[in-house]
Amino acid sequence: MIALIEQHPQLISLGMVLILTIALLWLIQHLMIRYGKRILGLISRVDFWLRRHIARLPLMVGLQQKYPAMFGFITKRFARGHFSGLILTILTLLNIYILALFAGLVEDVVNADSIVTTDLFVSQHMSVLQDSSIVPAFVFITSLGSTPITCLIILLTAILCAVVRQPYILVGLLISTIGSTTFTFLSKMAFQRSRPIDILLMEHTYSFPSGHATISIALYGFLAYMAIRFSQSFIRQVRILSLAVLLCLFIGLSRIVLNEHYLSDVMGGFLVGTLWLTIAISMMEWLTARGKIDWRVSWSKGSVYMLWFSVVSIFIAIFVYANIYQFPLLG
Template sequence: MKKNEKMAGLAFLLLLGGLGLAALFIALFTELAEEVIDKEVAQFDNFIINGMEARASETLDKVMFVFTEMGSVWFLTVLSLVVLGVLGFKMKDKWGALFFVIAVGGGSLLTVLLKNLYVRERPSINPDIDAIGYSFPSGHSMGSLIFYGFVIYLVIRTQHRPWIKWMTVALLSALIIMIGSSRIYLGAHFPSDVLGGYMAGLIWLILNLVALEWIQWHGRSSVPPVHALRKLLGPLYRTVRTKIPFFNK
């Protein structure tokens, strides 16, 4: 098999894997949402909330407030303009810029749609920490995962040294977790809201990245995807057919 056909086949398998992963998280999110509606997550929520309340302090209050601001609409909007500037003017990546807008902007609209679909009241209302409106899923958690997750994707695709990439991935992943944790600690969301926000954000992010990779792949590869997949899986199919009697009936 030619090398470019093999690489194209592997790329196509990764894209299919991404769609499969998105489907898995859609099923998990649906299950969680049903449990939220049926109020079957109270024990889970209370366990985590009680644990955070036991560790509360004035210093931690200030730290968590900083983290929650890093997932706020105004903060992510400012950072989004910076990312768009880098993608559009420095990297000349028009597709990357377009799908970044779709991911972040569409994610915000999806958050509003889901909140009004499930209509869950918050544990507390506090405009000072942007805790107004409905609770499920957490907008901060969903938005931060989409935004910082897209940035992680962009960093991984760069030519930087591996240790820089992995350090960036670790730091941004920790930031995403801390933003969600801050929403629980500050009483803005239930833990199940944050978990739902992460799931919904991951689904939307994966779908956008799969679409972006598909378009970019078509732009740089002349190998038809189905042809590449058939070439890649052909030897495996012939081996299975030879070894397993069922396929020879």
């Protein structure tokens, strides 16, 4: 056992990362399924108690009397029950936080801080795995974020939305995918960071941020949002979220294992994808509040068949794309 670890330290480290990631996600999923509703109920009760008691404080009463317009505006921003209230406030604050994280990451990359040292360390260790038997598996995984596959998924999703008569969902899908792709392209052109030296699948674009990591969040995250909104089961919603997170992490990890990107490239891509996914979800919730989207549609047999046809078609397309285009690049 010790000899195996000494001969393949990078492979063992990667395996440990995969095992710990899956175990952590399973634990979080288990806790959410078991205690999620109780926690949400507790948060709701605490929120109600705080609102009631804060409103009675002499300071708040005085502010309401002295600045009624400003107090009314702030009160509406934290009101529950409609999109322009607490929901929009949370989504806006989340976007600001994500932008701040992305700006901090950009500063670290540009100034060659410790993150760059970590990037080089991880890249050097991953280059040792180039002849490993795990490479084909990660080639298939990374194909999920390729342009032809993502375009196919968008097309099939558009057809599915037409079948269930919810065309406005496409607005959010296009905002998330096109917005994130454009932002990523402009960022690549602005920073012009070179890719790792020992790259396996030759790419002709710049490195920061990772387009595959971006689209994994923007596209598959939005598909997960759609599935969660269409589902009426809390347990199923938690499992969908867990599966989507795992898929996105695996796509991002594939870019590192194949030495297509540095670690910070993937982190930046995740942040960009999350930013545009949040914007798209905000648009979806606004359209839902205006009655443009009905998430409680009844799925006919034809709709279900179309869904499964789409899933099978995507898997076949990934297999064909990986074998015809990706694997020859390894040679």
